[in-house]
Amino acid sequence: MRTLSGGWDLDSHWKPPANRSRRATRTHAPPRKRDCQRTCAVTPPKDWLLWIRNHKRIGLLYLVSITLFFFLGGFFALLIRLELMTPPGDLISSQTYNKMFSMHGIIMVFFFLIPSIPTVLGNFFVPMMVGARDVAFPRLNLLSWYLFNLGGLCMLYAVVNGGVDTGWTFYPPYSANFSNTNVAMAVTAIFIAGFSSIVTGLNFIITIHAMRAPGMTWFRLPLFIWSLYATSLIQVLGTPILAITLALVAGERLLHLGVFDPAYGGDPILFQHLFWFYSHPAVYIMILPAMGVVSELVATFTRKEIYGYKFVAAASVAIAVFGFLVWGHHMFVSGQSIFAGLIFSLLSYAVAIPSAVKVFNWTATLYKSSVSLQTPMLYAFGFIGLFTIGGLTGLFVAALGIDIHVTDTYFVIAHFHYIMVGGAVMGYLGGIHYWWPKISGRMYPEIWGKLAALTVFVGFNLTFFPQFVLGYLGMPRRYHAYPDEFQVLNVMSSAGASILGVGYILPMIYLAWSMRYGEKAGANPWPATGLEWHTPSPPPKENFLEPPVVTWGAYDMSAQPELVARLNDEDRMYEAALRVGARKREELDVEPPAAGA
Amino acid sequence: MAETSVADRHTHSAARAHQFDDAGQQRDAVTMGMWVFLVTEIMFFGGLFASYVVYRALYPMAFAVASQELDIKLGTLNTAVLLVSSFTMVVAVFGSQTGSRRMLVGGLAMTVALGVVFLVIKFFEYYQKYVERHIPGPSFAFPEPYTQPAKMYFTLYFAMTGLHAAHMIVGCGLLTVLIVMAWRGRFTPEYHSPVEVSGLYWHFVDIIWIFLYPLLYLIGRHLE
Numbered sequence: 001m002r003t004l005s006g007g008w009d010l011d012s013h014w015k016p017p018a019n020r021s022r023r024a025t026r027t028h029a030p031p032r033k034r035d036c037q038r039t040c041a042v043t044p045p046k047d048w049l050l051w052i053r054n055h056k057r058i059g060l061l062y063l064v065s066i067t068l069f070f071f072l073g074g075f076f077a078l079l080i081r082l083e084l085m086t087p088p089g090d091l092i093s094s095q096t097y098n099k100m101f102s103m104h105g106i107i108m109v110f111f112f113l114i115p116s117i118p119t120v121l122g123n124f125f126v127p128m129m130v131g132a133r134d135v136a137f138p139r140l141n142l143l144s145w146y147l148f149n150l151g152g153l154c155m156l157y158a159v160v161n162g163g164v165d166t167g168w169t170f171y172p173p174y175s176a177n178f179s180n181t182n183v184a185m186a187v188t189a190i191f192i193a194g195f196s197s198i199v200t201g202l203n204f205i206i207t208i209h210a211m212r213a214p215g216m217t218w219f220r221l222p223l224f225i226w227s228l229y230a231t232s233l234i235q236v237l238g239t240p241i242l243a244i245t246l247a248l249v250a251g252e253r254l255l256h257l258g259v260f261d262p263a264y265g266g267d268p269i270l271f272q273h274l275f276w277f278y279s280h281p282a283v284y285i286m287i288l289p290a291m292g293v294v295s296e297l298v299a300t301f302t303r304k305e306i307y308g309y310k311f312v313a314a315a316s317v318a319i320a321v322f323g324f325l326v327w328g329h330h331m332f333v334s335g336q337s338i339f340a341g342l343i344f345s346l347l348s349y350a351v352a353i354p355s356a357v358k359v360f361n362w363t364a365t366l367y368k369s370s371v372s373l374q375t376p377m378l379y380a381f382g383f384i385g386l387f388t389i390g391g392l393t394g395l396f397v398a399a400l401g402i403d404i405h406v407t408d409t410y411f412v413i414a415h416f417h418y419i420m421v422g423g424a425v426m427g428y429l430g431g432i433h434y435w436w437p438k439i440s441g442r443m444y445p446e447i448w449g450k451l452a453a454l455t456v457f458v459g460f461n462l463t464f465f466p467q468f469v470l471g472y473l474g475m476p477r478r479y480h481a482y483p484d485e486f487q488v489l490n491v492m493s494s495a496g497a498s499i500l501g502v503g504y505i506l507p508m509i510y511l512a513w514s515m516r517y518g519e520k521a522g523a524n525p526w527p528a529t530g531l532e533w534h535t536p537s538p539p540p541k542e543n544f545l546e547p548p549v550v551t552w553g554a555y556d557m558s559a560q561p562e563l564v565a566r567l568n569d570e571d572r573m574y575e576a577a578l579r580v581g582a583r584k585r586e587e588l589d590v591e592p593p594a595a596g597a
Numbered sequence: 598m599a600e601t602s603v604a605d606r607h608t609h610s611a612a613r614a615h616q617f618d619d620a621g622q623q624r625d626a627v628t629m630g631m632w633v634f635l636v637t638e639i640m641f642f643g644g645l646f647a648s649y650v651v652y653r654a655l656y657p658m659a660f661a662v663a664s665q666e667l668d669i670k671l672g673t674l675n676t677a678v679l680l681v682s683s684f685t686m687v688v689a690v691f692g693s694q695t696g697s698r699r700m701l702v703g704g705l706a707m708t709v710a711l712g713v714v715f716l717v718i719k720f721f722e723y724y725q726k727y728v729e730r731h732i733p734g735p736s737f738a739f740p741e742p743y744t745q746p747a748k749m750y751f752t753l754y755f756a757m758t759g760l761h762a763a764h765m766i767v768g769c770g771l772l773t774v775l776i777v778m779a780w781r782g783r784f785t786p787e788y789h790s791p792v793e794v795s796g797l798y799w800h801f802v803d804i805i806w807i808f809l810y811p812l813l814y815l816i817g818r819h820l821e
Binding site (some may be wrong): 132138203210240243245251255280542 | 615616617622638642644647648652655734735745747748752777
């Protein structure tokens, strides 16, 4: 196991061999002033927020926005876990508790998880990974950030004005006719933020179709791009349905239209169909990008091509397609027909196939590889394990019989947190660490990174594994009080949540620290094969010093001899260090990396 | 060599944005972008169409009775107006492709004019419904036994035609901007994708109406 932390930051010492290809020469050259002046000549007169159209800056703007919402949503989770420390509802009233879990869900789903990887890592890296200068529509991209924040402000208004208590699902008739909280403002917020999601998806689809560099064929695309393409399909096809459905709920609430109100001849089940038609695929909006990140991490840190690349790529699209056909499994007990339930159950099982293809192929990639257990890879391992648990318990709740036993219990809560937090957030953090050197130009402190990754893993499992047990024993979700015998497991869960919180705050601190004090990263610190690593860190305004031409498949390291040479050098140095027991490169009495090896 | 390539990439024409390599790539991206946007629009209207299907299946008689309240003459006239506007839009696109500024500006102006005619007629239809107290809300009135389902029908009627009218208003605004740009000679046979994609949008809005008209106006007319 080699790490960058134990005095072995080989990259910063590494000098490129003499006979490298021209491309490699250029990647290590700093951007010349001449280039910058030309680039700046097309910069709009004011570098004000209205003029930011560069995809990398918009990605960073999104990073700031969604981080704020992540910690706001986390704050509500904190209050939920505090309340559940003791069996009686003694900290907050049941009404406040309803608002806490509702706002936790709404903010985490619509303002953190759905935008997280696509808007931050996607905006920053999709154009770079396909070899483009920017996304296809930079102005729309900026518009999407504004829409997101406008929606976010509406949500904040709803929060400070008394909150929402419908749950994140907004089921009528309660949401439309009975709730006395800010439902109309909250659905308006989601309506607006939904358009930002649509615009992002549209931009990625067109960017991936039309902006690829010469030679970047579909099957040379990194798997991150494939998964974001599948994600964008869902965003584009699903989000409008949610928008119109929530608009109808708002209309019903404000104008007493009665579309979903049985008192007026409306059908509340229709709302559930329309809502889950989007909101089930929305789960794949959250998990597919994380799967894409994990594919990148596994390839880079095993130094191998992903086993069965085409199957993993096709699995992304298959998950997106199947994802649209399974929404009814949220409604097994809602009064839909048993035959519909049967079909939806069967189709839900079908989603397990492409998901398992991915998990097995990542695992197969590990076989006989040289795994570097650096921070991003720890998150990738965390993802694979936790996603597997979340996915397998998903099969429990997709089975008609078991679902009736565990519907609306903590079993379901634990299941989807294993997917959304154990999967999506792990993927997000792994991706942030992996690409941080490229984004900031600096390395994060490796030892702190590993510590935080382990903290998140331990905290997560301690929080959510007891909830499987609680749910199976029958503790219902959305209650602020519970019988005494559930207390031990609930206290475990709350204790885990506080560890998890520390694990989330740590990266905030050391990543911010590293922006100023971290070691300079160099163009390709890991090293990895993607186009985004073939340019300085942080990248120049138009991403590449010269337009890239792609002649290799994704992850094909043998096509990039300079990387192979560099890894061989590293191996030799490492073995030499083992022989003499040196802890630092300076103590080594061996030749520096052979030029052109 | 690298210098010239960097310089080439930044020789801007007003028509081409910096992120595109050439005009062809830009045209492909813009056209495909509009098609994908129209797909999202189909899904957006799709939620309403799905609700319509469910409630019409639940309340077939009420929908037929309520549908008789609509003014079929104005509805048919509006359908004709929109179909002609699609034709004038095609004329404008043809003008932009062949470099005829007269056809381009004339076609766009006619299209906007027909769009406004449609909206004015729609306004009078809405006003009629207001007078007849058929607007869903506290003052809604409809004879029994169909009061509630008829209210559902009119909710869907106003939601669907209202959303359609909103798209018409956006379309008229878009085309007005295009008229100004065309007047200033911004479009050439090489560069006219804004006209083309706005045309796609306009035809899409027309097609939505082609579905709305029979679904809303023509229920059970053969029974009369």
